[in-house]
Amino acid sequence: MTTRRIGIGEAIREAIAEEMQRDENVFLIGEDIGIPGGFGGAFGVYLGLPEKFGHERIIDTPISEKAIIGTSVGAALMGMRPIPDLQYSDFIFECMDEIVNQAAKMRYMSGGKLKVPLTLRCPVGTANRGAQHGQSPESYFIHVPGLKVVCPSDAYVAKGVMKSAIRDDDPVIVFEHKLLYGSKGRESAGGMDLTAEVPEEEYLFPIGKALKKRDGNSLTIISTHLTLYRCLAAAEDLKNEGIECEVIDPVSLLPLDTKTIYDSVNKTGKALIAHEDTFTGGWGAEVAALISQNCFSKLKAPVQRIAAYDVPLPVTPILEQTVVPSIERIKEKIIQLHKMELK
Amino acid sequence: MTTRRIGIGEAIREAIAEEMQRDENVFLIGEDIGIPGGFGGAFGVYLGLPEKFGHERIIDTPISEKAIIGTSVGAALMGMRPIPDLQYSDFIFECMDEIVNQAAKMRYMSGGKLKVPLTLRCPVGTANRGAQHGQSPESYFIHVPGLKVVCPSDAYVAKGVMKSAIRDDDPVIVFEHKLLYGSKGRESAGGMDLTAEVPEEEYLFPIGKALKKRDGNSLTIISTHLTLYRCLAAAEDLKNEGIECEVIDPVSLLPLDTKTIYDSVNKTGKALIAHEDTFTGGWGAEVAALISQNCFSKLKAPVQRIAAYDVPLPVTPILEQTVVPSIERIKEKIIQLHKMELK
Amino acid sequence: MVERSINLNNLDKELLISLFTDVIRLRKFEDKVYQLFLKGELPGTIHQYQGQEAVAVGVCTALNKTDWITSTHRPHGHAIAKGVSMRSAMAELYGKETGCCKGKGGSMHLGDPEVGMLPAIAIVAGGVSIVTGVGLAFKMKNTKQVAACFFGEGATNEGAFHEGLNLAAVQKLPIIYVCENNIYGASTAYNKTTLVENVADRVSSYGMASKIVDGMNVVEVYKAVKEARDAIANGSGPILIEAKTYRFAGHSRGDAKKYRTKEEEDYWRTLDPIDRMKDSLIENNLIDNETFALIVKNIQEEIDDAVVFAQQSPFPKVEDAFIDAYASDMSSPTEVQK
């Protein structure tokens, strides 16, 4: 198997191109995605695709989020496999009805006679854009029965899970972190190498499978996106202090790979969930509740959570860095949890 | 202090009337709320108010949820105290941007120079209306920093907390259960008496305070709305079997009265959260995570959750009753939890 | 004031009789449903279609069998007109397993892919939001099919109406937007919700074609859609047809209709789509009272059969609640919750 190193943006572009090649029902629809001389989507992921597949399959729309998702739902019901684009995930609130009341419920309401195979891409994460351009709203959607929610954090997973999402017969929302597209993370992302070995050959990464990113026996960390890299950096730093963190990337939040998570926590006896989405009602609450219930007798300390504090996002760097989980905050939490021995 | 027995609908009508009397900046806006010969809102709560306060302060709108909430946000920013109405909470997804990106963030974005005092009423709960008219979406909103979320379940609390919400300087969403408006619960609600002793004199019920509805030492149940009554019925039935349930009505989900909840769980060592909203990512997850973390050493068994199963709502009674928590299911869970002694 | 007598445009007899028959089928079905609802045999709530039958029948008869429709919270008439059998529609209203949505949808979500009808969407303008995708699929696959989207005048104040019609127009999608302007959205008169007199006036915002028709005249509705359909299927772009009509019943259960006048109701009653059509058919010697009686008798039998079928059908099994949320196999999200 031959591989090469690429970044997430490239990986997703490849996934979409391969699936469009493979299935003529797959198409893209959204704002500024295919305009000649334009941006190829807010983050350039679609650059080059119009030349390959033409504007009949890469449909530029007015600024009309309800129409973009409504149209995608209707087309999916008719057997197409739309990949709608909303530029920033913050704009998803403009079309919540189409997602929550239509896409997620149509199949059930029809008594199982219909399906809604659409794949919605949503860039999340802070980048000094302020309260309306930096949210990580994935947690709302694990609360929507009928949807699937995935959060790829590296190029290998991103390509494989994007392809699985496109082929999935249910609506899937793919949340990607905007600071992780490049092959090299921005300063603000710690500038770490974000490329991964990606096979030339076709492969799929299944929805519902978690990945162990690091082995350890001291405690289990569950995290995604940029925060996952911060957790890995913290884990590396703390190795010297004798703290061996096991780090799990759940990849899929709905459905959740509980087995991988429980196995790890049952081994370590301690768990920390970390995400950039806000704290209260975040997906960390669901994971913490599940672990606390299902690993109860194995827990040596209470399950901990780190998340963005419960405030809208401030724009100025010093405040933004204060609000979202930093490597420093993660380290403190790990050390604190490591010291806890309540039984 | 003289009191009389009234139902929730009446209590809320009184609260609104009193606050409109007290503060000329309070007004109502929504669909079918004040039309002469109309319904007085989807559940008749506003009947009689137009005659008292006139149509300048009870504004009937087109079917335009974004405009209803957008207008409320703008008016609130200018010093008014709007009470928008969306008929069914299921339609709140039509105006999520106005709630999540505008109402909740405006104050913070302005550096604290502005405030958004609006009170949004949202009827929740199943009533054989199917997937788009029976949801209980309160859990989404505990995840929105900048909002407050309350769920009154009886007339006394409803009147007092509604008045507090209207006077509150932040956006508050008041979720009410549609089967609890009457003075007598519908069959489907178990037909129990839903009236409460409500003082003639003015009073407020603070946002952020929970209520203990029943004392017990065996375990703690935390629940709201119709499910709360089912929990109380279950608790009553199980008394004979020697199970003493302590039942807490959190009333306010954001902010949450953690002290009242922790005190009870630290005493009983066991907790069950029950709600009609769906399971995964529901508010029960947040409460379970908080209890599991903060009452860790006092817990005798894993915190349990009961909720609507993770499916859209089916319309036919037998399936609907299967999906939402029934008295039977609650009893089983209580007995199961009562038997657990993992340490 | 519209002309009461109907110009039959020398359409052939068979077609006229079938239009007439279907208008009666919708009326009688809805009357029966209302009786059953009052008797407490049907769960939930209902939104009745009496008065508007000419719209559903005119539109659906003019469409090809393979065309699709989207509907609203008031879908009974649309469903029967598009070809959902009275049996499966009635069974769905009873919440039975044999219903067109297996008892999961109910009154507000009637529909059946087999006859080209999506489950009705009870979110006002929800169908307007989705129908663009149905049309886009037809366009991309070049199937020459058309989608008809039913909605009320109240729905035209929703953002979905604006975004949907604009996208459909600019993409030249094969869609017929059918606005049933029955004057009221619940208790609210249209003229209290906008300064624009006709819904049709609003298409100028999208460069879309439009036509206003007498929605109590099944022939006029049929002709308008028939004329539009083929050009639209071939890419001429969408059209909005505004049918001026009236709902004889209340908005939903327990609506005393105090927000409208007796005079107004009486006026519209004179335009009852059944009586007008019947008179015109008789004037033109296309039916006599016997044939009429026979038509009604057959319809009664069809309805009685549907009721018996529905009553005798089983309810879904409790386990059915847990399937159909997802198409792809996925370890039931409900497992952990039991």
Place this chain on the structure above:
Amino acid sequence: MVERSINLNNLDKELLISLFTDVIRLRKFEDKVYQLFLKGELPGTIHQYQGQEAVAVGVCTALNKTDWITSTHRPHGHAIAKGVSMRSAMAELYGKETGCCKGKGGSMHLGDPEVGMLPAIAIVAGGVSIVTGVGLAFKMKNTKQVAACFFGEGATNEGAFHEGLNLAAVQKLPIIYVCENNIYGASTAYNKTTLVENVADRVSSYGMASKIVDGMNVVEVYKAVKEARDAIANGSGPILIEAKTYRFAGHSRGDAKKYRTKEEEDYWRTLDPIDRMKDSLIENNLIDNETFALIVKNIQEEIDDAVVFAQQSPFPKVEDAFIDAYASDMSSPTEVQK
């Protein structure tokens, strides 16, 4: 093709000079901001206003000080024109505590209640959604104030535009909708997003008045708003003013503008609101080159002062992140999380 020379409508000199001066102030401020941004002194992203200055200045000068405006993701010009000081605007762009939003809002949320400007809303058409409430409050309190809502032509395809304008019209709210039609929404030309040529054509859907003006002509914009304002304040109902304009810069950071032609850009450059106004003022002997030089010099000083002020201002304190989410005291939701 618009007439390049500006008809000064013998407005009095002082007013003309102030209009001219403000157009330059906006231009120079934005030019400076761009330099600073490229130097990496400003965090995040910026959306530049060069080319459209005549719209913000014409509108805000015609409004009363006590009137309010709402803005967009491209708010720098609107803020300066409405009276936000360059110091507090620049400090906000630097993310400083002395900024008009204390460093919490930033470029896309500039605004200041003290001068009648809500924090700009970066959700396209978000301001259209909220301004109806501002107008409603003025109407209910009978304050005779007016609200002006700025938005781009791209925003007119959002549902919020439809719902907002319709409600404003039917409620006769004191609102001036100012559409800055700069032809593009990001990379997408308006004519690719709708079949309707002018945004102004769309008001027919709401029974609203409208006017199309040369958005590169500050006098014409000023006159249109001035004429409309008082009647609107007194309940004549809202108006939409479409200003035909052009953004000289890219949509946001790193936009190569490859989606538009050199010819188009050159044409619009000939309509530069500064040059046109300058020429007309000189033709009419209302300024000479010295006064012009002086005006520019004063503006440069104002800007330099603002930059120094911003640079020397402190950043917010870390603890500030936790305040301002709620007005009423509420045990900080972040406590448990620390």
